[in-house]
């Protein structure tokens with residue numbers, strides 16, 4: 001007889017979170033401790049997002065997400081998912097991130113195939129712990145640029161290097177893109193495009209701009225300025241801009257973190 005039949009609520013047989021060995025090595029643990037103690041919440045959002053992709057790995061197929069997210073963010077999201085499932089919540093934590101990942105993946109692929117060759121580049125603004133350059137085979141003829149704060153990109157490189165050093169079969173830590181360039185820049189400053197160009201970005205090449213989980217962290221004027229810079233560059237080339245937006249009410253979820261919002265992103269072009 002089950003406990004439920006016995007009159008007691010049945011315990012949900014919820015499995016323990018399994019962490020990959022790599023995450024438990026001293027080197028990787030120390031790197032993640034530094035992230036937790038030294039980074040502000042803006043930078044830490046990179047690891048939180050990676051945790052979402054990691055715990056929805058069966059959908060996102062992001063094999064590097066656990067390593068890049070770190071134990072703390074994985075455990076925290078795992079507990080939320082457990083609660084949601086036990087309460088039969090209408091939306092389970094992290095699912096939006098998984099959907100968002102798949103949406104951007106498919107739009108990137110579609111944009112690249114619409115270019116019909118000629119060499120293309122993908123720029124990830126606020127790239128965080130995004131591992132598309134390692135994950136998407138559609139990028140094999142494409143130069144990828146990851147733009148983020150210097151400490152975020154440095155930590156990402158160091159963590160991936162630690163993984164390469166400590167495992168024999170490091171197939172997941174192999175870049176599948178034609179090239180990968182990390183560009184340390186604050187996109188609120190007016191020199192980020194210049195820094196991108198110094199790193200090899202060619203304005204005349206067909207470009208996919210990926211603004212995933214970034215615009216709402218910027219003030220209204222900074223977000224519009226970033227979009228303007230991209231729009232001004234578009235005259236030279238075939239350009240696809242992919243971005244997600246928050247509407248006004250969503251930004252109230254955290255008024256200290258979220259700023260820029262647009263209820264009608266399609267209408268933004270008249271401000272650019």
Ligand SMILES: C[S@@+](CC[C@H](N)C(=O)[O-])C[C@H]1O[C@@H](n2cnc3c(N)ncnc32)[C@H](O)[C@@H]1O
Pocket residue numbers: 042043045046049050125126127128129130147148149152185186187188211212213214217
């Ligand atoms: C929520 S994360 C999203 C990361 C990644 N796009 C993804 O979807 O996994 C936001 C990222 O934007 C970066 N970011 C925020 N403001 C930035 C700025 N002004 N300049 C450069 N990067 C910024 C943060 O460091 C963080 O990595």
